[in-house]
Amino acid sequence: MVELLSATERQDALQNLPGWSEISDRAAIGRSFVFKDFSEAFGFMTRVALAAEKADHHPDWRNVYKTVDVVLTTHDAGGVTARDIALAKAIDAIARPFRAA
Amino acid sequence: MVELLSATERQDALQNLPGWSEISDRAAIGRSFVFKDFSEAFGFMTRVALAAEKADHHPDWRNVYKTVDVVLTTHDAGGVTARDIALAKAIDAIARPFRAA
Structure with a gap:
């Protein structure tokens, strides 16, 4: 079983994940992505689903x-x-070309 | 612009959509679908996205x-x-073969 990150490890990791933040009441991290339209958003989702x-x-x-x-x-x-x-890193990499367009 | 359904029209429509219910605080209808696993769930989502x-x-x-x-x-x-x-009808039709498996 993979171990929980400590608070310090979590903060360090988030330093390298701009746009991501802690969702403390859910013991989670989250990010919102905004694309050009639904087609682009779902294209992103499809690549994330595969990853x-x-x-x-x-x-x-x-x-x-x-x-x-x-x-x-x-x-x-x-x-x-x-x-x-x-x-999170994989998701950011997938989002990058969409958002650069 | 498409017109809002009356309360009666909404109720009548929901009679023919088992599993769907009103989400009154959002002026919306909703349904939860449970699949076998993520692959099946995302396969469903992909077909819904196209529709x-x-x-x-x-x-x-x-x-x-x-x-x-x-x-x-x-x-x-x-x-x-x-x-x-x-x-909603199109979504149900897409879900049917998945759930029949």
């Missing part, structure tokens, strides 16, 4: 038209672990 | 692993319209 499935670690996420709110936590561990940080 | 884009009417939805919570409302009209009922 999540491959990592066997899945987001809690909500989509309304061009916005996607992503929340990451490791249920088995009851909070934020290295798996969430890794998925 | 939504084609209809130019999009859900407000949340996915956590194998569950998908769908909320439908017509923002321009400020509540539930025939467009939501049509999309």
